[in-house]
Amino acid sequence: MREHLAAQLARLWRYALVLSGRRDVAEDLVQATCLRALERAEQFQPGTRIDHWLLTILHSIWMNEVRSRRIRMGRGFVDPEVALTTDGIATAESQVFANEMVARVQALPEAQRATVFLAYVEEMTYRETADILGIPIGTVMSRLSGARATLVAATGVKGKS
Template identity: 55%
Template sequence: MTTSDVRQHLAEHLTRLWRYGLVLSRNREVAEELVQSTCVRALEKSAQFTPGTRIDSWLFAILHSIWVSDVRARQVRLGQGFVESDELPAPDTRELDDTRLHYAKVMQHVSALPEAQRNAVFLVYVEGFTYQEASETLSVPIGTIMSRLATARAKIAQMVNTPPSVQEKRF
Protein backbone atom coordinates (compact mmCIF):
# COMPACT_ATOMS: atom_id res chain seq x y z
CA MET A 1 0.00 0.00 0.00
CA THR A 2 1.32 3.43 -0.86
CA THR A 3 1.76 6.28 1.57
CA SER A 4 -0.96 8.27 -0.21
CA ASP A 5 -3.39 5.33 0.23
CA VAL A 6 -2.61 5.24 3.94
CA ARG A 7 -3.12 9.04 4.15
CA GLN A 8 -6.57 8.67 2.61
CA HIS A 9 -7.57 5.90 5.03
CA LEU A 10 -6.19 7.83 7.98
CA ALA A 11 -8.37 10.80 7.07
CA GLU A 12 -11.42 8.51 6.96
CA HIS A 13 -10.70 7.03 10.40
CA LEU A 14 -9.40 10.02 12.40
CA THR A 15 -12.58 10.46 14.45
CA ARG A 16 -12.74 6.76 15.32
CA LEU A 17 -9.04 6.72 16.24
CA TRP A 18 -9.46 9.79 18.43
CA ARG A 19 -12.46 8.23 20.15
CA TYR A 20 -10.44 5.06 20.85
CA GLY A 21 -7.55 7.20 22.12
CA LEU A 22 -10.01 8.89 24.48
CA VAL A 23 -11.34 5.54 25.67
CA LEU A 24 -7.80 4.37 26.41
CA SER A 25 -6.36 7.52 27.95
CA ARG A 26 -9.44 9.28 29.30
CA ASN A 27 -7.66 12.53 28.41
CA ARG A 28 -8.36 14.66 25.36
CA GLU A 29 -4.80 15.91 24.89
CA VAL A 30 -3.33 12.43 25.27
CA ALA A 31 -5.90 11.11 22.78
CA GLU A 32 -4.77 13.71 20.26
CA GLU A 33 -1.12 12.77 20.81
CA LEU A 34 -1.96 9.10 20.36
CA VAL A 35 -3.71 9.79 17.06
CA GLN A 36 -0.81 11.92 15.84
CA SER A 37 1.68 9.19 16.77
CA THR A 38 -0.53 6.60 15.08
CA CYS A 39 -0.65 8.64 11.89
CA VAL A 40 3.12 9.05 11.83
CA ARG A 41 3.74 5.36 12.51
CA ALA A 42 1.16 4.25 9.93
CA LEU A 43 2.78 6.43 7.29
CA GLU A 44 6.26 5.19 8.22
CA LYS A 45 5.14 1.55 8.21
CA SER A 46 2.70 1.68 5.29
CA ALA A 47 4.60 -1.09 3.51
CA GLN A 48 3.79 -3.43 6.43
CA PHE A 49 0.04 -3.22 5.88
CA THR A 50 -1.31 -6.46 4.44
CA PRO A 51 -3.62 -5.74 1.49
CA GLY A 52 -7.00 -7.44 1.78
CA THR A 53 -7.17 -6.97 5.56
CA ARG A 54 -9.06 -4.29 7.46
CA ILE A 55 -7.02 -1.11 7.62
CA ASP A 56 -9.03 0.20 10.57
CA SER A 57 -8.06 -2.86 12.60
CA TRP A 58 -4.40 -2.27 11.67
CA LEU A 59 -4.64 1.40 12.71
CA PHE A 60 -6.33 0.54 16.01
CA ALA A 61 -3.59 -2.02 16.72
CA ILE A 62 -0.94 0.65 16.10
CA LEU A 63 -2.72 3.08 18.42
CA HIS A 64 -3.08 0.43 21.11
CA SER A 65 0.58 -0.51 20.82
CA ILE A 66 1.63 3.12 21.23
CA TRP A 67 -0.65 3.48 24.26
CA VAL A 68 0.78 0.38 25.94
CA SER A 69 4.33 1.60 25.29
CA ASP A 70 3.51 5.05 26.68
CA VAL A 71 1.88 3.60 29.79
CA ARG A 72 4.90 1.44 30.47
CA ALA A 73 7.31 4.30 29.81
CA ARG A 74 5.55 6.91 31.94
CA GLN A 75 4.18 4.63 34.67
CA VAL A 76 0.91 6.52 34.51
CA ARG A 77 -0.34 7.66 37.90
CA LEU A 78 -3.67 6.24 39.04
CA GLY A 79 -6.54 8.38 37.77
CA GLN A 80 -4.44 10.68 35.57
CA GLY A 81 -6.43 12.30 32.80
CA PHE A 82 -9.83 10.90 33.76
CA VAL A 83 -12.67 12.22 31.62
CA GLU A 84 -16.03 12.21 33.35
CA SER A 85 -18.66 10.28 31.42
CA ASP A 86 -20.80 13.47 31.22
CA GLU A 87 -18.02 15.06 29.12
CA LEU A 88 -18.09 12.29 26.52
CA PRO A 89 -20.11 13.39 23.52
CA ALA A 90 -23.59 11.91 23.43
CA PRO A 91 -24.88 10.82 20.05
CA ASP A 92 -26.82 13.55 18.26
CA THR A 93 -30.06 11.61 18.09
CA ARG A 94 -32.29 14.64 18.65
CA GLU A 95 -34.62 12.28 20.45
CA LEU A 96 -36.10 12.54 23.89
CA ASP A 97 -33.98 13.54 26.85
CA ASP A 98 -34.57 10.03 28.20
CA THR A 99 -32.37 8.65 25.42
CA ARG A 100 -29.52 10.98 26.36
CA LEU A 101 -29.93 10.20 30.03
CA HIS A 102 -29.85 6.48 29.29
CA TYR A 103 -26.73 6.94 27.12
CA ALA A 104 -24.99 8.91 29.88
CA LYS A 105 -25.80 6.18 32.42
CA VAL A 106 -24.49 3.45 30.10
CA MET A 107 -21.29 5.43 29.49
CA GLN A 108 -20.88 5.93 33.23
CA HIS A 109 -21.14 2.18 33.80
CA VAL A 110 -18.75 1.39 30.93
CA SER A 111 -16.27 3.98 32.24
CA ALA A 112 -16.33 2.26 35.62
CA LEU A 113 -15.07 -1.00 34.08
CA PRO A 114 -11.40 -1.94 34.33
CA GLU A 115 -9.37 -0.82 31.31
CA ALA A 116 -9.09 -4.29 29.73
CA GLN A 117 -12.86 -4.81 29.80
CA ARG A 118 -13.55 -1.24 28.68
CA ASN A 119 -11.26 -1.72 25.65
CA ALA A 120 -12.94 -4.98 24.65
CA VAL A 121 -16.42 -3.42 25.00
CA PHE A 122 -15.38 -0.42 22.91
CA LEU A 123 -13.80 -2.41 20.09
CA VAL A 124 -16.58 -5.00 19.78
CA TYR A 125 -19.73 -3.07 20.66
CA VAL A 126 -18.85 0.45 19.53
CA GLU A 127 -16.45 -0.11 16.64
CA GLY A 128 -18.03 -3.37 15.47
CA PHE A 129 -14.83 -5.42 15.45
CA THR A 130 -15.21 -9.19 15.47
CA TYR A 131 -13.87 -11.05 18.48
CA GLN A 132 -10.93 -12.16 16.33
CA GLU A 133 -10.16 -8.59 15.18
CA ALA A 134 -10.37 -7.31 18.77
CA SER A 135 -8.05 -10.09 19.96
CA GLU A 136 -5.52 -9.21 17.26
CA THR A 137 -5.79 -5.49 18.02
CA LEU A 138 -5.18 -6.03 21.73
CA SER A 139 -2.70 -8.91 21.21
CA VAL A 140 -4.62 -11.31 23.44
CA PRO A 141 -6.28 -14.68 22.76
CA ILE A 142 -9.85 -14.64 21.45
CA GLY A 143 -10.97 -16.44 24.62
CA THR A 144 -9.69 -13.51 26.65
CA ILE A 145 -11.86 -11.12 24.61
CA MET A 146 -14.87 -13.38 25.15
CA SER A 147 -14.16 -13.56 28.89
CA ARG A 148 -13.68 -9.79 29.20
CA LEU A 149 -16.95 -9.12 27.37
CA ALA A 150 -18.88 -11.63 29.47
CA THR A 151 -17.47 -10.15 32.68
CA ALA A 152 -18.19 -6.61 31.49
CA ARG A 153 -21.78 -7.49 30.59
CA ALA A 154 -22.28 -9.10 34.00
CA LYS A 155 -20.81 -6.10 35.84
CA ILE A 156 -22.92 -3.62 33.89
CA ALA A 157 -26.05 -5.72 34.46
CA GLN A 158 -25.26 -5.79 38.16
CA MET A 159 -24.72 -2.01 38.25
CA VAL A 160 -27.95 -1.37 36.34
CA ASN A 161 -29.97 -3.65 38.62
CA THR A 162 -28.45 -2.34 41.87
CA PRO A 163 -30.21 0.56 43.60
CA PRO A 164 -28.18 3.83 43.47
CA SER A 165 -27.67 3.98 47.24
CA VAL A 166 -25.91 0.57 47.15
CA GLN A 167 -23.84 1.59 44.08
CA GLU A 168 -22.59 4.73 45.83
CA LYS A 169 -21.28 2.65 48.72
CA ARG A 170 -19.36 0.36 46.34
CA PHE A 171 -17.71 3.18 44.41
Protein backbone atom coordinates (compact mmCIF):
# COMPACT_ATOMS: atom_id res chain seq x y z
CA MET A 1 0.00 0.00 0.00
CA ARG A 2 2.80 2.42 0.92
CA GLU A 3 4.44 2.24 -2.52
CA HIS A 4 1.11 2.88 -4.26
CA LEU A 5 0.45 5.76 -1.90
CA ALA A 6 3.88 7.28 -2.54
CA ALA A 7 3.24 7.22 -6.28
CA GLN A 8 0.10 9.36 -5.80
CA LEU A 9 1.55 12.05 -3.50
CA ALA A 10 2.03 14.71 -6.19
CA ARG A 11 -1.48 14.21 -7.50
CA LEU A 12 -2.94 14.37 -4.00
CA TRP A 13 -0.99 17.52 -3.22
CA ARG A 14 -2.17 19.26 -6.41
CA TYR A 15 -5.79 18.48 -5.60
CA ALA A 16 -5.37 19.55 -1.98
CA LEU A 17 -3.83 22.83 -3.15
CA VAL A 18 -6.72 23.42 -5.53
CA LEU A 19 -9.25 22.78 -2.77
CA SER A 20 -7.56 24.74 -0.01
CA GLY A 21 -5.62 27.38 -1.88
CA ARG A 22 -2.87 27.22 0.73
CA ARG A 23 0.30 25.18 0.71
CA ASP A 24 0.30 24.51 4.46
CA VAL A 25 -3.32 23.35 4.43
CA ALA A 26 -2.64 21.22 1.34
CA GLU A 27 0.23 19.50 3.14
CA ASP A 28 -2.01 18.81 6.13
CA LEU A 29 -4.74 17.42 3.86
CA VAL A 30 -2.31 15.09 2.10
CA GLN A 31 -0.91 13.92 5.42
CA ALA A 32 -4.41 13.25 6.78
CA THR A 33 -5.31 11.43 3.54
CA CYS A 34 -2.22 9.20 3.75
CA LEU A 35 -2.90 8.43 7.38
CA ARG A 36 -6.53 7.52 6.72
CA ALA A 37 -5.57 5.41 3.69
CA LEU A 38 -3.02 3.46 5.72
CA GLU A 39 -5.45 3.01 8.61
CA ARG A 40 -8.16 1.78 6.26
CA ALA A 41 -6.06 -0.07 3.70
CA GLU A 42 -8.31 -3.10 4.03
CA GLN A 43 -11.17 -1.04 2.59
CA PHE A 44 -9.38 -0.57 -0.73
CA GLN A 45 -10.83 -2.92 -3.30
CA PRO A 46 -8.14 -4.55 -5.46
CA GLY A 47 -8.81 -4.06 -9.14
CA THR A 48 -10.11 -0.53 -8.64
CA ARG A 49 -8.15 2.67 -9.16
CA ILE A 50 -6.19 3.68 -6.10
CA ASP A 51 -5.99 7.29 -7.29
CA HIS A 52 -9.79 7.57 -7.24
CA TRP A 53 -9.93 6.02 -3.79
CA LEU A 54 -7.30 8.41 -2.44
CA LEU A 55 -8.84 11.49 -4.08
CA THR A 56 -12.20 10.51 -2.61
CA ILE A 57 -10.63 10.25 0.85
CA LEU A 58 -8.95 13.63 0.43
CA HIS A 59 -12.18 15.24 -0.74
CA SER A 60 -14.07 13.76 2.19
CA ILE A 61 -11.52 15.09 4.68
CA TRP A 62 -11.68 18.52 3.06
CA MET A 63 -15.48 18.61 3.18
CA ASN A 64 -15.39 17.64 6.84
CA GLU A 65 -12.96 20.50 7.48
CA VAL A 66 -15.15 22.92 5.55
CA ARG A 67 -18.19 21.91 7.56
CA SER A 68 -16.40 22.02 10.89
CA ARG A 69 -14.73 25.39 10.32
CA ARG A 70 -17.60 26.91 8.33
CA ILE A 71 -15.22 28.13 5.67
CA ARG A 72 -17.04 30.30 3.18
CA MET A 73 -16.88 29.50 -0.53
CA GLY A 74 -14.23 31.37 -2.47
CA ARG A 75 -11.73 31.92 0.37
CA GLY A 76 -8.11 30.90 0.24
CA PHE A 77 -6.97 31.87 -3.23
CA VAL A 78 -3.55 30.74 -4.33
CA ASP A 79 -1.09 33.33 -5.55
CA PRO A 80 -0.67 32.28 -9.20
CA GLU A 81 3.03 33.11 -9.18
CA VAL A 82 3.55 30.76 -6.24
CA ALA A 83 1.40 27.94 -7.60
CA LEU A 84 2.61 28.07 -11.19
CA THR A 85 6.13 26.99 -11.97
CA THR A 86 7.74 27.34 -15.36
CA ASP A 87 10.65 25.57 -16.98
CA GLY A 88 12.21 28.71 -18.45
CA ILE A 89 11.34 27.75 -22.02
CA ALA A 90 7.90 29.32 -22.11
CA THR A 91 7.67 32.88 -23.37
CA ALA A 92 6.84 35.78 -21.10
CA GLU A 93 3.50 36.19 -22.84
CA SER A 94 2.44 32.60 -22.20
CA GLN A 95 3.56 32.91 -18.58
CA VAL A 96 1.40 35.98 -18.10
CA PHE A 97 -1.57 34.25 -19.73
CA ALA A 98 -1.05 31.12 -17.62
CA ASN A 99 -0.84 33.20 -14.44
CA GLU A 100 -4.03 35.01 -15.40
CA MET A 101 -5.81 31.72 -16.10
CA VAL A 102 -4.71 30.22 -12.78
CA ALA A 103 -5.98 33.32 -11.01
CA ARG A 104 -9.30 33.11 -12.87
CA VAL A 105 -9.74 29.44 -12.04
CA GLN A 106 -8.82 30.11 -8.41
CA ALA A 107 -11.47 32.85 -8.35
CA LEU A 108 -14.19 30.33 -9.22
CA PRO A 109 -16.41 29.15 -6.38
CA GLU A 110 -14.88 26.18 -4.57
CA ALA A 111 -17.32 23.63 -5.99
CA GLN A 112 -16.56 24.70 -9.57
CA ARG A 113 -12.82 24.89 -8.88
CA ALA A 114 -12.68 21.30 -7.60
CA THR A 115 -14.78 20.06 -10.52
CA VAL A 116 -12.63 21.87 -13.10
CA PHE A 117 -9.48 20.45 -11.53
CA LEU A 118 -10.66 16.84 -11.54
CA ALA A 119 -12.22 16.93 -15.02
CA TYR A 120 -9.69 19.06 -16.88
CA VAL A 121 -6.39 18.87 -15.01
CA GLU A 122 -6.62 15.29 -13.77
CA GLU A 123 -8.52 14.30 -16.97
CA MET A 124 -11.14 12.28 -15.15
CA THR A 125 -14.42 11.40 -16.78
CA TYR A 126 -17.60 13.11 -15.65
CA ARG A 127 -18.61 9.87 -13.91
CA GLU A 128 -15.26 9.61 -12.09
CA THR A 129 -15.47 13.27 -11.08
CA ALA A 130 -19.04 12.80 -9.83
CA ASP A 131 -18.03 9.74 -7.80
CA ILE A 132 -15.09 11.50 -6.14
CA LEU A 133 -17.14 14.59 -5.31
CA GLY A 134 -20.18 12.54 -4.29
CA ILE A 135 -22.53 14.45 -6.61
CA PRO A 136 -24.74 13.53 -9.59
CA ILE A 137 -23.13 13.58 -13.03
CA GLY A 138 -25.56 16.31 -14.09
CA THR A 139 -24.17 18.53 -11.35
CA VAL A 140 -20.65 17.95 -12.70
CA MET A 141 -21.80 19.04 -16.16
CA SER A 142 -23.60 22.06 -14.72
CA ARG A 143 -20.56 23.14 -12.68
CA LEU A 144 -18.25 22.77 -15.67
CA SER A 145 -20.63 24.71 -17.89
CA GLY A 146 -20.86 27.50 -15.33
CA ALA A 147 -17.09 27.55 -14.88
CA ARG A 148 -16.50 27.72 -18.64
CA ALA A 149 -18.99 30.59 -18.96
CA THR A 150 -17.31 32.48 -16.13
CA LEU A 151 -13.84 31.92 -17.56
CA VAL A 152 -14.90 32.97 -21.06
CA ALA A 153 -16.57 36.10 -19.68
CA ALA A 154 -13.41 36.92 -17.70
CA THR A 155 -11.25 36.71 -20.83
CA GLY A 156 -13.52 39.11 -22.70
CA VAL A 157 -13.96 36.66 -25.57
CA LYS A 158 -17.39 36.77 -27.12
CA GLY A 159 -19.12 33.44 -27.72
CA LYS A 160 -20.90 32.37 -30.88
CA SER A 161 -24.21 34.09 -31.47
